[in-house]
Amino acid sequence: MRQVGLNLRTRREFCVATATGIAAAGMLTASPRGLAGVIQADGLPRSTPELQGVSSEAIQRFLKTLEEKVQTIHSVMVVRYGKVIAEKWWDSESADKPHVLWSLSKSFTSTAVGLAVQDGKLGLYDEVLSFFPEDAPKEVSGNLKAMRVVDLLTMSTGHQDEPNVRNEQNWIRAFLAHPVPHKPGTHFRYNTPATFMQSAIVQKVTGQTVNEYLQSRLYGPLGIATPKWDANPQGISIGGYGLYLKTEDIAKFGLLYLQTGHWEGKQLIPSSWVELATSKQVSNGSSPVSDWDQGYGFQFWRCRHGAYRGDGKDGQFCVVMPDQGTVVVMTANTSNMQGQLNHVWDVLLPELKA
Helix, strand or coil, X not given: CCCCCCCCCCHHHXXXXXXXXXXXXXXXXXXCCCXXXXXXXXXXXXXXXXXXXXXXXXXXXXXXXXXXXXXXXXXXXXXXXXXXXEEEECCCCCCCCCXXXXXXXXXXXXXXXXXXXXXXXCCCCCEHHHHCHHHCCCCCCHHHHHCEHHHHHCCCCCCCCCCCCCCCCCHHXXXXXXXXXXCCCCCCCCCHHHHHHHHHHHHHHXXXXXXXXXXXXXXXXXXXXXXXXXXXXXXXXXXXXXXXXXXXXXXXXXXXXXXXXXXXXEECCCHHHHHHHHCCCECCCCCCCCCCCCCECCCCEECHHHCEEEEECCCEEEEEEHHHCEEEEEEECCCXXXXXXXXXXXXXXXXXXC
């Protein structure tokens, strides 16, 4: 095999560089959707970009764009048709190092709610107060009484301002004591404590933290080692943030949703839940050029181009592109998340031909 002009600076670039080199050498001729991966490792199978219908040059342009224009990119992984076609880590990050997810944690909490609904532990239209009567305020407003689990999921609890619970010993009580001036279900307001309440409800009805509950239902089947998830003073997984996962773990989660909850012959998440969670349930803006104005599901954001995502502060992304059979995971520390996401649409998306 002839040598390809790639500088293998670290083992973290091995998969991208090897895939590029093999394709350039003309050694592989399988169809773009062929099942033969060229690099196998623990976790998801690897493949050259060409075998999955993407040019190595396009992948390299995408990686270079992220490196040069996202301050600061930490990692990226691109999965197409179930196979990793690109992966890279920068600076002190590595494949085996869990990364803070920030609000991307919310999509995992939503998944736990969906599984609890499947198990008959709770219903979408159960009133939030019904789970915590001991923490209800002395005077319960009509809007607070009307708040349902589905309102927590869609960030439409009726709050005007996000409740401040972090300085309180009892976060549940602080949440329920916060004014609810709007009718639940009618007013979108991004609300991290609402995700905490989902976590608290799951723990109340299952006897397990969200992190524990997901162990056998999600982490185990996906081959994810039990992760760290920060808890509040009451020992409840924070839900809205605090989860740490490796880049490939996030990619597995995105692929599970791309496959409508199906994984290695088993239905881990009901396909009906995946459809509900990733569809537009509430409106959250009207700008055609903002990926934060395309609608909100159950702790998932709708995107332009028919995609959806979980995301977190500073540039943590799990972007699922059903029309292209693709998942893009990025971790970063950036203040320009829209700019980071634009690189996916402007540089990578045009190369993802069916």
